[in-house]
Amino acid sequence: MVNKWNKKLVIGWSIVMLMVLLAMLVTYFFIFYDEDLNESLSLTVTIETNQSEQESIAYKLWNEYLQPFQQTTTSSWKRISDVRYHQFKILAGDTSHFAVSVDFDVKLEKGKWSAHRNWGRVEKDGTIKGIEWTLRIKKTGENAYTLERIEKTPLAVAGLDPVTDLYQQKAGIKVADRNNRYQIVNEGLEVTYDDGKHWQKVPVNIAELFEGAYNAARLELIEGSYTISPEKTAFVIGNDQNVRILLSTDKGKSWSEEPVPNTLPGIRMRLLGFTSDRDGYLILTGDKTMSWEANVIFVTRDGGKNWSKAGHVEEQRLITDGGFINEKLGFISFGSINVMDEPPRPSLYRTTDGGKSWAEVKIPIPAEYKGIFVEAEIPIFDGSQGTLLVNQGPNGDYQGGKVMARYISLDNGATWTFANLVDPDQVMGE
Structure with a gap:
């Protein structure tokens, strides 16, 4: 009888502990996962005329949003027992549609859980410090504002x-990529994909990389005239009606020259880049007179094999x-x-x-x-x-x-x- 009673007691306690754990996990996910942050939105509030500053609007929406998380649940414990904000800061937009960042701390009634992703570390007392949200807010009436979405504020903001x-x-700020770079050695061009441990020769005459209206020293390539990555390496070569893209898609093992049609004489600037495996652009300027010059924009939709003229900017500075x-x-x-x-x-x-x-x-x-x-x-x-x-x-x-x-x-x-x-x-x- 005692053993049976002990087994029932163990099972009972196990069920209780499992329910408590599930409640904690549900609360944790409800608070910290991006998907759940926006589950109850949109949220709209009415603002008094003397509270029409964007930070004040954001504060009221933020405070209204957090109210349900501070209410006592059927489990007789609170999700959040205390909230303290540090600052609200307008990031972008105008009076009709704007974004405001909020930096704040919360204290969980029953904490000691690991915070999700980059939300911050949970202290022993259940406090999470330095939570940063971006509130995207839209004016939806004469004095009405709607909280459309909450996002984690990126470090850049x-x-x-x-x-x-x-x-x-x-x-x-553009930062040099140490792993994927080039060097000019003995009038030859080489590329590396492992920070200089191995170098691959590029089959090009150095002079072709500097043709056009370029009179500086040939110690470094023209800024913007190349792109180097394991997936795609490309250099702009030539001038006038003989501009080509020297292209490799296998870390420099094989190369091809792809022509660019109907370009400019006396090319000065050449800006080359790829936004996806297939999509790329080439911006050329040339035919310079004093402080004026022409420009033309080319695009590729097949990874650099074929280039076509997209247009130009009317401005000629x-x-x-x-x-x-x-x-x-x-x-x-x-x-x-x-x-x-x-x-x-x-x-x-x-x-x-x-x-x-x-x-x-x-x-x-x-x-x-x-x-x-x-x-x-x-x-x-x-x-x-x-x-x-x-x-x-x-x-x-x-x-x-x-x-x-x-x-x-x-x-x-x-x-x-x-x-x-x-x-x-x-x-x-x-």
């Missing part, structure tokens, strides 16, 4: 990491940077522009149809930085959210000339909002 390659990449994000979305920067008596400002153009048509994008410079940040670089994107850097141009001397302005877009680069300054060399405040 939430704040700045220490000055490392990872930080620079997330801030939008000198291009400083350009590239595509995908087969449709692309940007070209014409450096800075002076209009009337205004300080110089960035001149950035955008296409959404693969380079057929282009329109200038407005980059609003804060009053205190007008005439300082003048030259847009090509943005990077995480989905529809983009990060754009605007530098000081070749003559910039603000804080040593390396500090840049960072902008955020939520609509594939159609509009941009100033976010903060990027200080890669940590010179500010010295």
Whole structure:
């Protein structure tokens, strides 16, 4: 009888413990998984006229959203026992559709679980510190605002990491790829895919890599005129009507030359890149006269074997940077522009149809930085959210000339909002 009673007791306790564990897991997943964060949305609140600031709107929606998680459940314990926010910060958008980041801590009534992904570490008392969300909010009535979606705030938006390659990449700064690179040795070109352990000779005459309107030393390749990766390595060679793409898709073991039709005389800039295994672009400028030149955009849809003309930008000033994000979305920067008596400002153009048509994008410079940040670089994107850097141009001397302005877009680069300054060399405040 005792053994049977003990067995029943053990089974009973096992069932109880299993139920408790399941409850904890359900709560944990409900709070921390992205899918569940948006399960109860959309959420709409009415705002008083004197609370129409975007941060205040975000606070009310955030607070309203968290209310159910703080209520007592049928299990007689709370999912969250305490919530404390640190700051709300407008990231991008306008008064009708915007994104706000919130940095906050929560304390779980029954904690000691591992936090999911990058949410943060759970302390012994059940506290999770430094949770960062992006709240995407839309005005849906005269005084009504709707929380459309909650996302984890990327590091590129939430704040700045220490000055490392990872930080620079997330801030939008181009970082050299050590594993996949080239070297010019004894008038020959070589590539490596393992940080220099092995080198593969490229079958090209060095002179062909520098043809056109290029008069600098031939110690380094023209910036933007090549791409090196294990999947696809390509170099722009030739000039005038004999421009080709030297292409390898097997780490330099075999090569082919693919012609680019109807190009320009006296090629100056050549910007080559691939946005997928099949989609690529080539931006050429040439026929330069004083500070004016022509431009033409080519695309490939078969991995670089065949190239066709997509279009050109009507603007004929000198291009400083350009590239595509995908087969449709692309940007070209014409450096800075002076209009009337205004300080110089960035001149950035955008296409959404693969380079057929282009329109200038407005980059609003804060009053205190007008005439300082003048030259847009090509943005990077995480989905529809983009990060754009605007530098000081070749003559910039603000804080040593390396500090840049960072902008955020939520609509594939159609509009941009100033976010903060990027200080890669940590010179500010010295």
